[in-house]
Amino acid sequence: MNLTTALLHALKANGAKQIFGIPGDFALPYFKIIEETGILPLYTFSHEPGVGFAADAAARYHGGLGVAAVTYGAGALNMVNAVASAYAEKSPVVVISGAPGAHEASSGLFLHHQAKTLDSQYRIYQEITCDQVRLDDPGTAPKQIARVLANCKRHSRPVYIEIPRDLVAAPCEPVPALPEATVDPEAIAACADEVLARLKQAKQPVLLVGVEVRRYGVEQAVAKLAARLGIPVVTSFMGRGLLADANAPLLGTYMGIAGDPEITQLVEESDGLLLLGVILSDTNFAVSQKRIDWRRTIHAFDGAVRVGHHHYPNIPLDRLIDALLARTPDHGNRFQPAKRQYPTGLSADDGEITPQAIATAVNDLMTTHGKVPLAADTGDCLFTAMDIVHTAMVAPGYYATMGFGVPAGLGICACGERPIILVGDGAFQMTGWELGNCRRYGWDPIVIVLNNASWEMLRAFQPESHFNDLDDWNFAAMAAGMGGDGMRVRSRRELKAALDRAWRTRGRFQLIEAMIPRGVMSPTLARFVAGVKRLSMPKSA
Ligand SMILES: Cc1ncc(Cc2c([C@H](C)O)sc(CCOP(=O)(O)OP(=O)(O)O)c2C)c(N)n1
Numbered sequence: 001m002n003l004t005t006a007l008l009h010a011l012k013a014n015g016a017k018q019i020f021g022i023p024g025d026f027a028l029p030y031f032k033i034i035e036e037t038g039i040l041p042l043y044t045f046s047h048e049p050g051v052g053f054a055a056d057a058a059a060r061y062h063g064g065l066g067v068a069a070v071t072y073g074a075g076a077l078n079m080v081n082a083v084a085s086a087y088a089e090k091s092p093v094v095v096i097s098g099a100p101g102a103h104e105a106s107s108g109l110f111l112h113h114q115a116k117t118l119d120s121q122y123r124i125y126q127e128i129t130c131d132q133v134r135l136d137d138p139g140t141a142p143k144q145i146a147r148v149l150a151n152c153k154r155h156s157r158p159v160y161i162e163i164p165r166d167l168v169a170a171p172c173e174p175v176p177a178l179p180e181a182t183v184d185p186e187a188i189a190a191c192a193d194e195v196l197a198r199l200k201q202a203k204q205p206v207l208l209v210g211v212e213v214r215r216y217g218v219e220q221a222v223a224k225l226a227a228r229l230g231i232p233v234v235t236s237f238m239g240r241g242l243l244a245d246a247n248a249p250l251l252g253t254y255m256g257i258a259g260d261p262e263i264t265q266l267v268e269e270s271d272g273l274l275l276l277g278v279i280l281s282d283t284n285f286a287v288s289q290k291r292i293d294w295r296r297t298i299h300a301f302d303g304a305v306r307v308g309h310h311h312y313p314n315i316p317l318d319r320l321i322d323a324l325l326a327r328t329p330d331h332g333n334r335f336q337p338a339k340r341q342y343p344t345g346l347s348a349d350d351g352e353i354t355p356q357a358i359a360t361a362v363n364d365l366m367t368t369h370g371k372v373p374l375a376a377d378t379g380d381c382l383f384t385a386m387d388i389v390h391t392a393m394v395a396p397g398y399y400a401t402m403g404f405g406v407p408a409g410l411g412i413c414a415c416g417e418r419p420i421i422l423v424g425d426g427a428f429q430m431t432g433w434e435l436g437n438c439r440r441y442g443w444d445p446i447v448i449v450l451n452n453a454s455w456e457m458l459r460a461f462q463p464e465s466h467f468n469d470l471d472d473w474n475f476a477a478m479a480a481g482m483g484g485d486g487m488r489v490r491s492r493r494e495l496k497a498a499l500d501r502a503w504r505t506r507g508r509f510q511l512i513e514a515m516i517p518r519g520v521m522s523p524t525l526a527r528f529v530a531g532v533k534r535l536s537m538p539k540s541a
């Protein structure tokens with residue numbers, strides 16, 4: 001076994017299913033071992049942001065580790081935004097970067113791909129990962145790899161592993177089992193008792209579940225807890241899709257001023273709000289109509305629990321849920337999932353296409369053929385997805401970077417699925433071209449480009465600026481050259497026909513370019529914009 005195969009076996013043993021990457025001369029040696037050993041399948045992409053987004057989405061979708069393999073400098077630094085997004089959204093991505101060998105590093109020359117110093121890249125990645133290691137000693141490498149992978153899983157955040165190119169084939173012991181987290185059972189018991197006591201004394205307890213519930217694979221346990229507690233459950237914006245079909249009193253998604261007023265009132269007036277795995281972010285709470293009373297809130301996040309002003313450090317979410325379940329008897333409560341009405345029954349007429357028509361057409365498709373995973377980019381396509389039936393979905397709901405959608409959809413293709421990808425024209429201009437890699441891997445996602453020839457979400461906030469006007473690129477015309485089929489549609493009739501045809505066509509990606517008039521937004525984005533404007537107005541107004 002050598003340094004690289006030890007790493008690859010450890011990645012596979014701890015949940016990695018594939019590797020996404022782009023090599024370079026500093027990475028060729030370890031890419032050669034990846035390809036020749038076949039320990040994990042390798043999918044190369046065209047631009048490193050896509051590599052990072054695909055690894056992030058694959059990790060979210062299959063619940064294991066995502067792996068993004070790049071070269072030193074130009075490759076790794078090109079992927080910083082995607083890894084920052086994975087950090088912010090708590091996605092366990094393992095970044096592997098090639099690096100100069102020891103003899104090069106001490107040559108005294110400035111090396112190609114080097115920024116300020118040879119350590120610059122390592123320092124940059126310290127800001128967007130929870131642990132880092134340079135494998136410059138095969139004797140200590142196994143333990144270091146175990147530590148870093150354990151942190152990636154424990155914190156559900158990216159980690160960074162640098163492999164000097166002169167050591168990739170150095171003899172190396174296998175990586176040991178990952179070190180277990182040490183927790184204090186008494187602290188967990190005390191925390192669980194206080195949480196349940198708070199919920200018991202509350203008049204209007206509410207359970208709000210967020211992204212960590214999915215990241216730590218505790219969705220079933222949380223559904224069980226919700227059923228036993230019998231208190232209303234809502235998801236955060238990023239937690240959308242959680243408990244979708246579970247036996248739980250799920251009411252929907254909390255979106256503050258931009259969401260369902262009943263849910264907003266229930267959450268914001270709760271005197272016992274239990275937040276499980278929820279990121280306290282502006283996209284989850286800034287559009288809160290009423291300031292949430294954090295003194296009466298219980299927040300379990302990032303391995304700690306706050307109960308009002310009491311703080312319990314080092315309480316892993318899964319251990320807390322187990323302790324709460326152990327203290328909550330099962331009375332066999334049964335619930336019908338909230339029958340939230342999603343728009344269905346698109347009238348196939350000559351009416352213009354709106355984001356809502358796209359959500360309706362997708363709902364009709366899923367009603368007829370069954371649910372499929374969704375990948376959404378930033379822009380109105382993300383708000384449009386709020387009107388699509390609950391299904392597995394990956395989207396940059398908090399960090400809100402553009403460029404995520406198409407590569408993320410390909411990450412889901414690498415997991416053996418056929419996703420529907422929703423992406424705006426602006427975001428497609430950034431990373432939509434990764435579709436050109438589908439043919440090599442036999443992937444055939446259905447991509448719906450919401451083409452309003454505009455950075456419409458920005459225009460919604462600043463309509464007077466002309467720089468939000470984009471040109472019309474005619475993406476559908478480019479699909480054939482990239483190995484797919486493109487359809488440009490302007491009416492609801494054409495949209496429905498194109499989706500039906502796309503569904504029936506396998507083996508080639510299907511790109512539906514839906515032309516949407518500028519200024520036509522989804523209802524959710526319109527409410528979001530109105531809400532943000534209202535909240536930002538001076539109180540006197
Ligand atoms: C990488 C990147 N660059 C810039 C932005 C800022 C930004 C938005 C957020 C607010 O930061 S929304 C938006 C326009 C999106 O245009 P498009 O994809 O066509 O979607 P739509 O027309 O539906 O808005 C931009 C440029 C971003 N989120 N991510």
Ligand SMILES: [Mg+2]
Pocket residue numbers: 379424425426450451452453454455456
């Ligand atoms: Mg647009």
